[in-house]
Amino acid sequence: MPSTKKALHFLGSALATTVSVAILGYGMSTEWAVSKMLCSGHENIFTNGSANISYELFYGVIARGSCPVFGGEKTIQVFEKLAETGGAPQILHGIVITLLALCLLCSAGSILITLYNSVSNPYQTYMGPIGLYTCSSGSACISFLVLILYVVNVQLTEMSEDLVKNDVGIVSVNLKDKTSEFQVGYFLLIPYMVLSLLAILLVHVFEHAAYTHRQEQQRPTEDAPKEIMMY
Template identity: 30%
Template structure:
């Protein structure tokens, strides 16, 4: 049976991994990645489109200069992009988060197994936990970087606004506010780092104890060496 210390530390890492898994699900499911105000100039008036969207769906509404508001509509992100670079980047972000989800699931399984069993000397031990948590954090970080690149480089919000209202013409201004669905990814990265740190402290303490037990006999106190 594992020691109480080992069970406690791996159980703590398991909780962090499970929280990471749940938060990735929330990030994928919620449509609050971005809120944008996109201004367009038309022939006779200016128009502002307000967008709130995630990776799969969102809502948009249109305001004209006179104060007239068009009813809020729901849209699918993929339908509004029509195979543009912005859509390819969105697909890449989804793939990164799915890989992150799988890595988090595997890390949860490894930490749970180690919490209730004796130490492993193979990839199923701390090495496996380090690997899967690192991969989860890296995939999440890539997704976190790609989304702003898609906003600023590929004009994601502008494309979505034009997809909602096809008569819009020249874009004049854009204001963006990142939502909680995006910032949750930062917490996911911190949770993966926390899991690695917890297991590192356990592994380092176990290694130090093992080395202490393997001290050569010449380092033992002289009064113990009796013949």
């Protein structure tokens, strides 16, 4: 059976990972970004309309005001509409969702490993601290990659413009001056990443203390005179 100190460290790590999963789960269900742009008819040199898109991961809301003539508000399935427009935005959005699923999978692995270590001592196997380091560091690295890819998709591709044009239909429109603001869902990736690293730190602190203790126990024997060692 593991010591009380070890159990507390690993249970603390499991708690940190569990909280991170709850945060990520909530983040995946709420708004990630809002894009706004000016809109006018193809033959109209004056910009008198606007279009806003609010993004969640799976759903979004397109709101058009005089774009190009009439307005309206519509809820869309983001991935379904991106499949209609195709191109890089669809690929990047698919990658983002896949990576987030991997984050949840890695976090689940971290929780199982830490709970197992709180009642057992599998130090030299993949179910020991090495397994935790792998899963939790994977969660942190993947979530950081998601932060970058989502910014690229919203800011640098024409995802928002394509979705508005797809919503307008056959009427040609001019879209310009796009601005984007990231929302709670996106920023919740940061505490998720921090908590994943905290889970590693809690176990590493215990491992380092245990290693130091073992070294101190061995030192008196190593430093003893050879004459004493002979008897």
